[in-house]
Amino acid sequence: MSSILHAIEQRHDQFHQQESKLAAYILQFPSNVINMGITELAEQSGTSAATVTRFCKSFHFRGFPDFKTKLAADLAQQTSPLTYQDIIAGNPLADIVKAIEANHLRSIADTTRLLDIPSLTRAVAALNGARQIDLYGVATSGIVALDFYQKLIRIGKRATAFQDPHMQITSAANLTEEDVVVAISYSGETPETIEALQCAKERGATTISLSKVGSSRLAELADINLFASSLEEGMRRGDMASRIAQLHVIDTLFAAMVSEAFDDHIPMLEQSYRMVRKYRKDKGR
Secondary structure, X not given: OOHHHHHHHHOHHHOOHXXXXXXXXXXXXXXXXXXXXXXXXXXXXXXOHHHHHHHHHHOOOOOHHHHHHXXXXXXXXXXXXXOOOOOOOOOOHXXXXXXXXXXXXXXXXXXXXXXXXXXXXXXXXHHHHOOOEEEEOOHHHHHHHHHHHHHHHHOOOOEEEXXXXXXXXXXXXXXXXXXXXXXEOOOOOOHHHHHHHHHHHHOOOEEEEEEEOOOOHHHHHOOEEEEEOOOOOOOOOOOHHHHHHHHHHHHHHHHHHHHHOHHHHHHHHHHHHHHHHHHHHHOOO
């Protein structure tokens, strides 16, 4: 199943009557949907054009055309031999190597198709213009936040990664409209991360969420939403594929930041590289 269809299926019990009818039709006839206009889909599903539009926007698509485009790309990938594979008892090591490779490649491919260029553009502009960047995440998402932090300080950005919930709130309480928060939660439902983002939002900071595709409390609160693939069922033993997907988004953000402000960031990267080499060499490392 595609990431988008999986996200719809996960929320099926939460839909109102009209949304439930629309979701059921999309899940049953996804290939038909991508060739339909909004009026035709409304008629075939027994709903309305307004319901279709609201449904698409509830999953943070810009509208029905954007939903169709991403669903079509998602469905096209389903012909790929790469599928998520769970950990199996007594699996030969050679098979484990292949399985993890397949999981990581699939998570990157799925996430790439979900990336929204306008949202990425807004996020990059906000990050490059920020006075201070706070990065929030706990557990595996905290590791992703730390990865972004290490990248940002290499280009001279004032940034801090917080995994402790109290420190997240403490920092958020002192942010301003000149600052940006990146809140990372695969589920989009981590209470500590949501509370920290809410606090930062109240202070006027620009808020960016990174979660799995679909509707979530974190995505509803954030000003800018970025999504990773949601197909890690059975892979919760270490959050492997989800971590790779999140890191893929972070790497994309960082590369775009450097590219957009190349003349500012490249000298900082070169300087940090030279200084690290100098002091590691001096200490015989």
